[in-house]
Amino acid sequence: MSLEELKSELRRLAEEEAKRIIEEADEESRRILAQAEDEAKKATERRRQETGRKLAEKERVELASARIEARRRISNVKSKYLDQVFIEAENRLKEIANKKTSTYQKAMVNYVAEAVKSLEGNTFMIQIRRQDQPIADRILELAEKSLSKSGKNVTLKISPTQMNSLGGVIVHTEDMRQYYVNTFESRLAKTRSENLGKIMETLLKS
Amino acid sequence: MSTIRDLIDEEKRARLIISEAEDRARKMIDDARRKADELIRNSEADESVASEQMARGESEIAKKREEILRESDEEAKKIDYLCKRNLEEAIDFVVSCVLGEGHELGGA
Numbered sequence: 001m002s003l004e005e006l007k008s009e010l011r012r013l014a015e016e017e018a019k020r021i022i023e024e025a026d027e028e029s030r031r032i033l034a035q036a037e038d039e040a041k042k043a044t045e046r047r048r049q050e051t052g053r054k055l056a057e058k059e060r061v062e063l064a065s066a067r068i069e070a071r072r073r074i075s076n077v078k079s080k081y082l083d084q085v086f087i088e089a090e091n092r093l094k095e096i097a098n099k100k101t102s103t104y105q106k107a108m109v110n111y112v113a114e115a116v117k118s119l120e121g122n123t124f125m126i127q128i129r130r131q132d133q134p135i136a137d138r139i140l141e142l143a144e145k146s147l148s149k150s151g152k153n154v155t156l157k158i159s160p161t162q163m164n165s166l167g168g169v170i171v172h173t174e175d176m177r178q179y180y181v182n183t184f185e186s187r188l189a190k191t192r193s194e195n196l197g198k199i200m201e202t203l204l205k206s
Numbered sequence: 207m208s209t210i211r212d213l214i215d216e217e218k219r220a221r222l223i224i225s226e227a228e229d230r231a232r233k234m235i236d237d238a239r240r241k242a243d244e245l246i247r248n249s250e251a252d253e254s255v256a257s258e259q260m261a262r263g264e265s266e267i268a269k270k271r272e273e274i275l276r277e278s279d280e281e282a283k284k285i286d287y288l289c290k291r292n293l294e295e296a297i298d299f300v301v302s303c304v305l306g307e308g309h310e311l312g313g314a
Contacts, residue, residue: 003208007216014220018227025231029238036242040249051256055263059270066271070278077282081289081296088293089300096305107305184304191303202296203289 081203086192090166093184097167100135105142108132108169112143115171115180116154125159127170133158 001009096104108128116124128136140156147154163170168183192199 003210003213007208007213010213010216010220011223014223018223021224021227021231022234025234029234032235032238032242033245036245040245043246043249044252044255047250047252047256048259051259051263055260055267058264059267062267062271063274066274070274070281073275073278073282074285077285077289081286081293084293085296085300088297089304092297092301093304096301103305187304188300191300195299195303199296199299202299203292204285205292206288 078200078203082196082199085199085203086188090184090188093188094166097129097184098131100132104167105135105139108135108139108167109142109146111169111182112139112156112171113146113150115169115182116143116147116156117150117152118180119171119173119178121173121178122153123155123157123174124171125157125174125176127159127161127163127172129165129167130162132167 112126126136126140128139132139136158140158144154144156159170159172163183166184168185168187170179170181170183172179
């Protein structure tokens with residue numbers, strides 16, 4: 001090889017090496033950028049997933065709170081009417097008791113008989129309202145008759161203690177060791193706890 | 207005619223060509239790394255996508271919440287109507303319970 005050819009070969013090799021270096025750098029640059037884009041996409045995806053999780057939690061809390069609020073609104077309406085039923089029922093019972101209607105007197109007889117049947121003994125004291133004094137003897141007489149018919153002969157006496165109530169009776173043994181409360185208030189409370197389902201069913205029937 | 211001296215000069219030029227190529231390659235890679243860092247940094251700092259997603263999601267949640275409350279209001283109205291209509295019957299039922307069969311509340 002002549003010197004001239006050697007010079008040409010040197011230049012060719014140098015240019016070839018330079019080209020290879022640039023090509024490798026270009027390839028490396030592309031790889032770096034592609035990797036960065038990939039990481040950027042992953043970062044965006046992570047953020048999207050994180051935001052999705054935050055939203056799901058927010059939705060869970062917000063909708064649970066909305067459902068509670070919805071139930072509260074519906075429950076308020078039901079409670080309003082349930083209270084109204086008992087307020088109005090109490091007013092009607094007051095009126096029945098104050099007029100001492102035959103219905104009231106019959107109920108009083110039944111209240112006494114029912115109470116006596118559940119207590120032990122032969123003599124019972126009946127507590128009534130002051131307003132019911134005029135019908136007391138008649139009620140006791142009818143109650144004794146009713147009990148006698150069912151085989152329970154008892155003596156009933158009006159208690160000197162008067163009760164403060166809307167209506168009804170409290171029956172107790174002479175020694176006051178047993179008693180039976182059969183007032184309108186107690187029966188209203190019992191009706192509310194035992195028949196709540198039936199009352200709501202009546203209110204809500206289509 | 208080429209001399210040895212020319213050959214040595216040619217070799218220097220060749221080294222220079224390679225050296226310049228190496229410098230350019232380093233610069234290309236440095237640029238790429240800088241752009242990559244910026245890309246990742248911008249992506250991590252970019253709140254716009256998340257904000258938009260959050261705003262869209264919150265709007266959906268608000269709609270669902272409104273729907274639940276609207277349905278409950280309709281249900282409440284229906285209940286109000288039925289209760290109003292059946293109120294008398296329920297009162298009669300309670301009064302008849304109180305005046306009817308008794309129950310024991312006290313005891314020995």
